Amino acid sequence: MAQRYAHEYGLEPAQTGGLVMATRQWAALHPEALKREPLDLDGYLASPVIADPLRVLDCCLLTDGAAAFVVTSRERAADCAQPVVEVAGCALSRSATSLHNYFTQLPDYLSGPGKVSAATALAQAGIGIADIDVAEIYDCFSITAIMQLEDLGVCGRGEGAAFVGELSTAPGGQLPVNTHGGLLSHSYIGGINHVVEGVRQIRWQARGRQVEGARVGLVTGYSADEHATLVLTR
Amino acid sequence: MSTGVPGEAGLAAGIPAQFRPFWGGVAEYEIRLPYCCSCQQFHWYPQAYCPNCGSADLGWRRVRPSGQVFASTVVRRALVPGAGPRAPFGIALVSLDDAPHCRLVLNTEGSDQVPIGSPVDIVFVADQSGRTVPRAVAAQRDDRGR
Numbered sequence: 001m002a003q004r005y006a007h008e009y010g011l012e013p014a015q016t017g018g019l020v021m022a023t024r025q026w027a028a029l030h031p032e033a034l035k036r037e038p039l040d041l042d043g044y045l046a047s048p049v050i051a052d053p054l055r056v057l058d059c060c061l062l063t064d065g066a067a068a069f070v071v072t073s074r075e076r077a078a079d080c081a082q083p084v085v086e087v088a089g090c091a092l093s094r095s096a097t098s099l100h101n102y103f104t105q106l107p108d109y110l111s112g113p114g115k116v117s118a119a120t121a122l123a124q125a126g127i128g129i130a131d132i133d134v135a136e137i138y139d140c141f142s143i144t145a146i147m148q149l150e151d152l153g154v155c156g157r158g159e160g161a162a163f164v165g166e167l168s169t170a171p172g173g174q175l176p177v178n179t180h181g182g183l184l185s186h187s188y189i190g191g192i193n194h195v196v197e198g199v200r201q202i203r204w205q206a207r208g209r210q211v212e213g214a215r216v217g218l219v220t221g222y223s224a225d226e227h228a229t230l231v232l233t234r
Numbered sequence: 235m236s237t238g239v240p241g242e243a244g245l246a247a248g249i250p251a252q253f254r255p256f257w258g259g260v261a262e263y264e265i266r267l268p269y270c271c272s273c274q275q276f277h278w279y280p281q282a283y284c285p286n287c288g289s290a291d292l293g294w295r296r297v298r299p300s301g302q303v304f305a306s307t308v309v310r311r312a313l314v315p316g317a318g319p320r321a322p323f324g325i326a327l328v329s330l331d332d333a334p335h336c337r338l339v340l341n342t343e344g345s346d347q348v349p350i351g352s353p354v355d356i357v358f359v360a361d362q363s364g365r366t367v368p369r370a371v372a373a374q375r376d377d378r379g380r
Contacts, residue, residue, distance in 0.1 A: 004305040007350040051307045052347060101285050103327070104278045104337045109305075 002053055002143040004109055009158035013053065015165035016142040017044040020057050020184060022170035023139065027181025029171065029209035034061060035185040058142040060183035067192040069199060083203045088216075089121035089231035099225040114151035114220060114227040121229035125216075129153040133214035134201045135175060136194035138222035139182040148220055149177075152229075176211045191221045195230065202232045246365070252280040255294045261366050263358045267333055269295040276333035297332035299356035300373065304329045304337050306348050326370050328354055340370040348372055 027033035047055035093116035139145035146160040169177035180197035221228040242258030259266035272289035306326035324342035353373040
């Protein structure tokens, strides 16, 4: 997919590296992230290539771990100790091409079912993608996060690489993404850590990495032919 | 339609049933793909039902062993058991000339990336265990779009 993306739109190491470095910057602010040491472009380029152009650092961690969240009624939540975070939108989508034939027959190779789940969840919440303050995006590989940024509508088709190459997802960037360090630098526990971080950001409990005044968060889960989008508000 | 193909007789027992017609074809230096007799389209990988129309009326048909590279890479760290010592090696998704909407995952020759868009021929070579396997090689032709 990364090679096809590079063929159609161009994809520089500094762009995939931009996403990886931005994610690491966030992880450095999270005491529980597994990969917290600073990473610059030279460090990224020194990472061994697994399959061109993806390096070790473009691939998620492998982690044993667990997390949990509690979903209840607004009334019960209001009676609990923590600030209420509301599920304003939640949508699942599945590609018409099944996982079985996904890589061999998917007609539009660089766009996934996230396009549908994101549009649906945002419509449920009654907002647009520009209203998002913080996003926790399923980053199993750097390229899959870049492609989802396009499917979500954060960037246009083919513009995701340039977006992350400018460190737009880093602390202080245009859209804070994976503020816990994501699957790339926090941990790989199936993405539930993205939900936990999304809730913490909207509760304003993310301490040193808090996106100031964040009121709307977006979380995604992704598995080739399946995608899920969650919109959290306070 | 797929049973009783001579090429399948010599296949290793470990090859799953749904892939035996493909590997039986390869043993006879042919590429055969699953074909839906109802909607008359190829698909890949093989399935119990046509992914296009849902029909179970499926068979196998020979296609020309040629296509175009849709995507390609060089594997430098092989994750498939036993493939480690072969790395680096090239692989490609190849859109077949007779079924452009189907892409075969194929090894390419050597450790250089075959550029996307390159015309390729599928040749048949013996792997280390002596089994016949398909391989994509850059085609010495310039007759795209025929």
